[in-house]
Amino acid sequence: MNGFIRVLMFIYSVVIAVISVVLLYALVDDGIFADILSPLSSIVTGPVSKYVYLFVLLLLFVTSIISITNSITYGRLNRTRLRKTEIGSVDIGADAIESIALNSARSAQVGIKNARCHVAPAKNGAIRIALSCVLYSNVEIPASMAKVQEKVKKDIERYTGIVVESVFVKVSKVEAATAKVEGR
Secondary structure: OOHHHHHHHHHHHHHHHHHHHHHHHHHHOOOOOOOOOHHHHHHHHOOOHHHHHHHHHHHHHHHHHHHHHHHHHOOOOOEEEEEEOOOOEEEEEHHHHHHHHHHHHHHOOOOEEEEEEEEEEOHHHOEEEEEEEEEEOOOOHHHHHHHHHHHHHHHHHHHHOOOEEEEEEEEEEEEOOOOOOOOO
16 A cells, blocks of 8 residues: 555544544534434434444444554554465564664674664565664765665575565764773
8 A cells, every 4th residue: 555545544534533523422412413414313312223323433433543543554564474385384574674684784884873774565575675874974875875785685585585675775864983992
């Protein structure tokens, strides 16, 4: 699901949630919609239909909350199925893939002080890796980050068997390399 569809789904869910809250309020104060929506007022005041109305509104409210939660968290890769055998299947979590990417980036020895990683699904079972790095000031950024991209892609594909579509590296900060002086 691309970002535009996720935003539309989120807006739709919020609208449904607001409408269901307003209609639940109409259940408490049945005179609020008497002039505007007289059929709704008769439904709210009916003895049996009141409970049906309450059930339908609660169902709408719960489904809108679930929809909001799904639209927010859908972009996160929960697991990637590696292979299925007669014994079972092997699933590799996004956290494991992120750990491999971070270890590969740090082991490239190109002056990375700190890094964060995010894994996202791509087409045909592939994944996309986004690294955000803090570098030391004595690093040649283009050449070093190209080395990191190659190493991360190679290591993830070797250790997991999952195809890496792209590795995006963002250098968020460059800090001065300081030497520590130890006292006696």
